[in-house]
Amino acid sequence: MxxxxxxxxxxxxxxxxxxxxxxxxxxxxxxxxxxxxxxxxxxxxxxxxxxxxxxxxxxxxxxxxxxxxxxxxxxxxxxxxxxxxxxxxxxAGIDPDEPTPSKPASGKPADPEQVFAQLFGIATGWLGWAPEEAWNATPAEIIAAKSGRTDLITDILKAVFGTTEKTGHAPEVYTTERLKQIEEQGFDPAFNREALHSLKSRQ
Structure with a gap:
């Protein structure tokens, strides 16, 4: 639905x-x-x-x-x-009004019970809902809520760390050597603190 x-x-x-x-x-x-x-x-x-x-x-x-x-x-x-x-x-997760039905996934069909169990885990774990809230929600509501939370977290991370479009280079790769350097310096140069403070001031 x-x-x-x-x-x-x-x-x-x-x-x-x-x-x-x-x-x-x-x-x-x-x-x-x-x-x-x-x-x-x-x-x-x-x-x-x-x-x-x-x-x-x-x-x-x-x-x-x-x-x-x-x-x-x-x-x-x-x-x-x-x-x-x-x-x-x-x-069954089928929308009869969908003009272009999605193509069937390749491989073994998903077990509906397993899918519902995963959605319950997303609702109570990732979203932090109480079990009763998760059981009363529809699968579509849980999926939409997860998508919205993922978008929010992505926006926050972009605001703090920037994007490849803004910086012109790939994100920092935190290798063992890189983490050791951060520990010795006491801070991470890639962390945009000004953006974090700006984000907090808008809340």
Missing amino acids: KFGADGIFVELAGEAHELRPSLRASMRLVRRHGLSGLLAAVQDFNTIVITDMLREAAITPGLLLAEIAASGLGNVRSRLTGPLAQFALAI
Whole structure:
């Protein structure tokens, strides 16, 4: 699911309920049914798997059966198949509105559970989020947050150390000899302290 995309909603009992592909819901559903199993369940309108999908999205599963009893299976299936398919595709990391789908990666396909575990590690380690925040975030939100933090750190490093465009030469390579020289001098000549002070003054 693309970051910032509109939410996915299903209407049950006259109310709109959001199908949010959180990291926790994605991990649990893939572990139990697999990505292909989720898509097949939506296509076949397997109510057992679909009620599990609703449960993981914090929607009372009984609402589905009540809706079928009130409106009929055909009516409910025609209304819910679209958003349920969107939900399953979002868990798989597929954007159906993407005009040019990305080329499949070469080699062995990534294990979805492993990918979700890595995203959890990024959220709780690299980003410093609490575990509950990580589980409630969507994969797209975690990826966007990591990208933003990486850009911020890159900008800070550029401000402090400069870039090859500004200096006209490659960055300093910190060899053993170079580190020894810095230790003897007591400072690193390549470190731009004026830029660091300027950066701090703008905070």
